[in-house]
Amino acid sequence: MAEPMEIVDVDAWEVLDSRGRPTVAAAVRVAGGGYGEAAVPSGASVGSHEAHELRDGGERYAGRGVRTAVENVRTTLADTVKGRDASDQQAVDEALLAADGTKNLERLGANAVLAVSLATAKAAADQHRVPLYRYLAGDQLTIPLPMINIVSGGAHAGGAVDIQDVLVVPVAAESIADALETVVRVRAATVEVAETDGHRANLVADEGGLGVTLPNNRSALELVVRGIEHAGLRPGDEVALAIDVAATQFYRDGRYVLAAENRELEAADWVAELAQWARDLPIVSIEDPCADDDWDAWALATKELGGIQLLGDDLFVTSAERLRRGVDEDIANAILVKPNQNGTLTGARQVVRQAHKAGYATVLSARSGETEDSWLSDLAVGWATGQIKVGSTTRSERTAKWNRLLRIAREVGAEAAYAGGAVVRRG
Numbered sequence: 274m275a276e277p278m279e280i281v282d283v284d285a286w287e288v289l290d291s292r293g294r295p296t297v298a299a300a301v302r303v304a305g306g307g308y309g310e311a312a313v314p315s316g317a318s319v320g321s322h323e324a325h326e327l328r329d330g331g332e333r334y335a336g337r338g339v340r341t342a343v344e345n346v347r348t349t350l351a352d353t354v355k356g357r358d359a360s361d362q363q364a365v366d367e368a369l370l371a372a373d374g375t376k377n378l379e380r381l382g383a384n385a386v387l388a389v390s391l392a393t394a395k396a397a398a399d400q401h402r403v404p405l406y407r408y409l410a411g412d413q414l415t416i417p418l419p420m421i422n423i424v425s426g427g428a429h430a431g432g433a434v435d436i437q438d439v440l441v442v443p444v445a446a447e448s449i450a451d452a453l454e455t456v457v458r459v460r461a462a463t464v465e466v467a468e469t470d471g472h473r474a475n476l477v478a479d480e481g482g483l484g485v486t487l488p489n490n491r492s493a494l495e496l497v498v499r500g501i502e503h504a505g506l507r508p509g510d511e512v513a514l515a516i517d518v519a520a521t522q523f524y525r526d527g528r529y530v531l532a533a534e535n536r537e538l539e540a541a542d543w544v545a546e547l548a549q550w551a552r553d554l555p556i557v558s559i560e561d562p563c564a565d566d567d568w569d570a571w572a573l574a575t576k577e578l579g580g581i582q583l584l585g586d587d588l589f590v591t592s593a594e595r596l597r598r599g600v601d602e603d604i605a606n607a608i609l610v611k612p613n614q615n616g617t618l619t620g621a622r623q624v625v626r627q628a629h630k631a632g633y634a635t636v637l638s639a640r641s642g643e644t645e646d647s648w649l650s651d652l653a654v655g656w657a658t659g660q661i662k663v664g665s666t667t668r669s670e671r672t673a674k675w676n677r678l679l680r681i682a683r684e685v686g687a688e689a690a691y692a693g694g695a696v697v698r699r700g
């Protein structure tokens with residue numbers, strides 16, 4: 274007789290992500306009947322050092338399939354995990370990595386590997402009859418502070434402005450429900466301000482942010498500050514700003530090329546400009562201010578902007594090795610964690626632990642191409658990441674995560690603390 278936790282069935286199929294492109298869903302069943310399925314997301318501003326997402330034809334954008342990734346789950350990866358103990362996540366993940374055998378999962382695909390990794394955890398949780406966040410939990414459960422996209426640019430909005438996201442952080446809110454309600458008010462008020470300015474604010478970007486075309490990057494931040502004020506809230510004290518610059522996207526031959534402003538800057542001038550924004554505006558967090566391999570510029574940014582949260586996404590790509598270099602060289606002070614950049618649940622979890630040990634803050638993040646699956650919220654609570662970034666409050670693949678957090682908060686009550694605004698650095 275098989276042990277109840279023994280993996281007996283693995284399946285996979287193609288589903289659509291929120292951009293209408295195919296992505297991978299996988300299912301795992303254990304002998305005791307526990308069942309889990311998970312769909313993996315897909316990015317647009319993809320870091321060059323990320324684990325490899327397998328797409329037939331190698332094309333990210335042309336709607337090309339993920340048939341090979343799905344096939345890899347049904348064959349090689351199914352053979353790899355069948356018979357294994359689903360409750361030993363680390364052993365399952367190590368076996369998945371070994372089956373691929375390449376550093377960045379180029380052979381079988383990080384999308385295939387992560388789908389199986391997640392479905393395994395969900396099946397084990399189901400077998401234990403506990404929700405995923407509890408199954409994954411360490412010492413404590415924490416409801417994360419959200420950072421939420423209001424205005425979009427860059428690769429998510431056809432380059433309306435150069436910086437990719439202007440987000441808000443409801444720093445004074447005392448619960449996730451209060452935080453979301455605050456942001457919903459800011460969003461509505463920002464739409465009103467943008468329309469008064471003559472913009473068509475009904476154009477939304479990949480993550481539901483407003484895709485308004487503005488004369489320059491700084492005015493995207495100022496628009497959101499006016500939105501906060503128009504909502505009757507105090508910028509900085511009640512609602513702060515965060516930016517995802519995603520600078521790799523506009524880094525060309527050693528210079529930062531602001532196409533929306535028709536300007537090109539040396540790294541030092543670009544960092545000085547960001548520092549000026551941080552002095553003038555209520556910014557608490559800047560993600561990817563510099564390009565992913567421009568470590569010198571990052572070091573300078575850390576020196577100039579170190580009073581606020583400096584978040585490495587394309588820089589660290591949820592990689593233990595790149596984070597180690599960051600910590601060793603005193604670069605950045607926070608890491609964006611995207612499980613599909615890493616490839617396995619165990620790998621991403623270790624990076625969260627490594628960051629916390631080094632005193633780096635962690636922000637768990639969705640991708641711009643998402644599905645309605647909401648496992649990310651469970652990870653944020655169980656792993657106590659402290660912060661989460663999911664996109665806007667206006668698209669269902671995003672609200673699936675926000676609504677899951679509301680449900681978890683209700684379920685756990687006082688057992689889980691709300692991280693609150695104290696987890697972001699302020700200048």
Ligand SMILES: O=C(O)[C@@H](CO)OP(=O)(O)O
Nearest residue numbers: 316317318319639640641
């Ligand atoms: O850059 C980012 O942080 C993410 C999410 O906003 O975008 P993408 O999934 O396109 O990499």
Ligand SMILES: [Mg+2]
Nearest residue numbers: 517519560586
């Ligand atoms: Mg980013």
